[in-house]
Amino acid sequence: MEARGSYAEGEGISLAPKLRVGIGFGRGSVVGASALVDTGADVCAFPSSLFPFRLAEKREPDVVLEMADGSWVPSQVLYPSITAGDIRERGIASVILPGGVPILGRSFLNRLAVRLTAQYGLVHLRTLKGLRAP
Amino acid sequence: MATKIPTALAKEVDRLVASGRYANRSEVLRVAVRALLESRASARAGGAEPPIPPRIKAFRSRLQTLAEDARYRHRWVALHGDQVVDADDDHDDLVRRVLDRAEEPIDIGFATEHPEPRRIRLASPISARRS
Numbered sequence: 111m112e113a114r115g116s117y118a119e120g121e122g123i124s125l126a127p128k129l130r131v132g133i134g135f136g137r138g139s140v141v142g143a144s145a146l147v148d149t150g151a152d153v154c155a156f157p158s159s160l161f162p163f164r165l166a167e168k169r170e171p172d173v174v175l176e177m178a179d180g181s182w183v184p185s186q187v188l189y190p191s192i193t194a195g196d197i198r199e200r201g202i203a204s205v206i207l208p209g210g211v212p213i214l215g216r217s218f219l220n221r222l223a224v225r226l227t228a229q230y231g232l233v234h235l236r237t238l239k240g241l242r243a244p
Numbered sequence: 245m246a247t248k249i250p251t252a253l254a255k256e257v258d259r260l261v262a263s264g265r266y267a268n269r270s271e272v273l274r275v276a277v278r279a280l281l282e283s284r285a286s287a288r289a290g291g292a293e294p295p296i297p298p299r300i301k302a303f304r305s306r307l308q309t310l311a312e313d314a315r316y317r318h319r320w321v322a323l324h325g326d327q328v329v330d331a332d333d334d335h336d337d338l339v340r341r342v343l344d345r346a347e348e349p350i351d352i353g354f355a356t357e358h359p360e361p362r363r364i365r366l367a368s369p370i371s372a373r374r375s
Binding site for chain 2: 150151152153155166167168169170171172173174175176177178182184185187189200201203205213215
């Protein structure tokens with residue numbers, strides 16, 4: 111199983127690795143988005159505006175998010191399924207934020223082999239048989 | 245910006261205006277809102293912790309209670325209300341099974357004598373722009 115993305119211009123000075131993903135909270139509750147591949151993030155993060163439906167309440171309610179500016183906020187972790195290409199992973203630890211860009215963090219990336227080749231603009235993810243998230 | 249406040253609070257505002265310290269009601273509200281925003285900003289800068297919601301306090305208390313039970317001590321537990329619906333040593337295995345259950349909400353936590361929130365880092369993205 112594999113998924114391919116590309117490098118895209120963002121707001122910053124360098125191109126950003128991005129991947130089209132589906133984020134699902136059960137049958138009929140799936141949205142698509144272009145997400146930033148971000149190995150610096152513990153978990154995936156998605157803006158609440160992506161979801162026009164009620165989110166499944168299977169959650170870890172007592173977590174603290176440390177943000178880029180050093181501030182931190184109480185939050186909760188949800189566990190959607192994430193699909194990319196023909197890869198589908200269930201129970202991906204994710205947080206929902208009031209704003210920001212969709213981020214694919216290590217809760218998703220650590221289940222896969224990730225290859226980023228900026229010079230060719232290639233983002234390549236593939237599953238590994240027998241691999242389990244550390 | 246129009247706003248409604250309780251009569252008792254309005255009387256206190258009028259008293260402040262009558263004292264001569266403030267020119268009118270608008271000035272009292274302006275000063276109060278500014279003070280509120282500044283106090284929140286300084287609390288954030290100083291790393292002060294926001295109050296813990298009652299729901300989370302109750303959840304931590306339940307985890308503490310469960311830690312006294314040998315079946316759950318130092319294990320991940322899944323709670324539907326006050327009821328334990330599943331438990332496992334492995335967090336991810338528990339999540340996989342919880343996702344197949346019909347009940348909602350289900351809260352997952354670690355049963356320990358001193359429950360603390362897990363810390364999650366979202367240290368990026370940091371965006372640099374050319375001026």
